[in-house]
Amino acid sequence: MLAARARGHEVTVADPLDFHIVVSRGRPAMFLGNSPVPHADLVIPRIGASITNYGLAVVRQFDLMGVPVLNNAIAIARSRDKLRAMQLLTKKDIDVPRTVCARTPESVDVALSFIGGTPAIVKLQQGAQGIGTMIAETPQAVTSLLETLWAMGQDIILQEYIAESKGRDYRAIVVGGRVVATMRRQAKKGEFRSNLHRGGAGVRVKMDKRYSQAAVASVKVMGLEVAGVDMLEGRDGPKILEINSSPGLEGIERTSGVDVAGAIILHAERFLEKRKERRSRSSRRDVVIEDERRHTRVPHARARA
Numbered sequence: 001m002l003a004a005r006a007r008g009h010e011v012t013v014a015d016p017l018d019f020h021i022v023v024s025r026g027r028p029a030m031f032l033g034n035s036p037v038p039h040a041d042l043v044i045p046r047i048g049a050s051i052t053n054y055g056l057a058v059v060r061q062f063d064l065m066g067v068p069v070l071n072n073a074i075a076i077a078r079s080r081d082k083l084r085a086m087q088l089l090t091k092k093d094i095d096v097p098r099t100v101c102a103r104t105p106e107s108v109d110v111a112l113s114f115i116g117g118t119p120a121i122v123k124l125q126q127g128a129q130g131i132g133t134m135i136a137e138t139p140q141a142v143t144s145l146l147e148t149l150w151a152m153g154q155d156i157i158l159q160e161y162i163a164e165s166k167g168r169d170y171r172a173i174v175v176g177g178r179v180v181a182t183m184r185r186q187a188k189k190g191e192f193r194s195n196l197h198r199g200g201a202g203v204r205v206k207m208d209k210r211y212s213q214a215a216v217a218s219v220k221v222m223g224l225e226v227a228g229v230d231m232l233e234g235r236d237g238p239k240i241l242e243i244n245s246s247p248g249l250e251g252i253e254r255t256s257g258v259d260v261a262g263a264i265i266l267h268a269e270r271f272l273e274k275r276k277e278r279r280s281r282s283s284r285r286d287v288v289i290e291d292e293r294r295h296t297r298v299p300h301a302r303a304r305a
């Protein structure tokens with residue numbers, strides 16, 4: 001918000017849960033409290049993991065109303081599901097820790113054999129901030145964890161434990177197809193998760209080209225304009241862990257000294273410019289969207305960003 005204001009934009013921050021989505025034929029609309037959402041040139045989604053579905057519906061609705069969104073709903077959904085993201089990455093030959101999905105207690109041994117046995121990582125498909133990522137030392141521990149999580153209705157994945165990364169990983173912020181900031185994260189003592197929310201420490205670092213390339217390629221596969229990529233240092237180079245569509249900014253700004261928020265706003269401006277150029281070359285689809293937009297536009301509102 002501050003970065004956008006510093007560049008002369010008008011900004012409103014709204015909680016996705018405060019929007020009411022109105023679905024009706026030909027006229028997608030949305031209300032913020034009792035009033036139609038004011039006109040916005042662009043929406044920058046920041047969707048918390050606890051409200052993924054509602055947040056995605058709000059982002060999709062903006063899209064349907066013709067409001068440009070930096071990170072669209074499909075791209076956010078792809079990255080938020082860790083299994084779906086891994087499937088898409090491997091299709092593009094990007095390296096990830098070996099990952100298996102099992103759904104019955106009887107298949108756990110076979111599943112473990114695919115990832116080299118224990119210790120193994122058990123992960124909620126939709127975890128975030130380190131919560132939902134666990135390590136199990138024995139097959140029995142894996143089985144009891146899985147049974148508990150399945151009983152709770154959770155979708156999970158099993159993953160090989162990359163021991164050589166020693167609680168360290170890289171976080172890279174990719175904006176508009178370019179790495180703008182990086183840090184190394186080191187888990188605190190006795191912990192394997194390096195998330196800053198779990199007490200990990202950020203260290204300033206210059207990343208090897210292979211890591212930058214892997215980060216950019218992964219974000220491209222997801223189709224995100226802004227993302228944070230978590231990568232482990234495997235023996236043969238980068239292994240992508242996940243791609244975050246609403247990455248935290250403060251920790252990496254402090255560590256890297258880079259104005260990440262500023263980079264996002266600059267990219268948002270370019271993104272809009274490019275979109276305008278495309279639209280002036282006017283396709284039929286654009287005309288339809290413009291039509292939808294007119295119905296839902298509120299006159300006199302002037303928010304620029």
Ligand SMILES: Nc1ncnc2c1ncn2[C@@H]1O[C@H](COP(=O)(O)OP(=O)(O)O)[C@@H](O)[C@H]1O
Nearest residue numbers: 097127128129130131133160161162193194230
């Ligand atoms: N397969 C693995 N091997 C070793 N460490 C891992 C593995 N998967 C995750 N970790 C550690 O756990 C942290 C959290 O995992 P991640 O997949 O990024 O989930 P989250 O969405 O919770 O951040 C990672 O940053 C990394 O430090």
Ligand SMILES: [Mg+2]
Nearest residue numbers: 129130230242
């Ligand atoms: Mg992570």
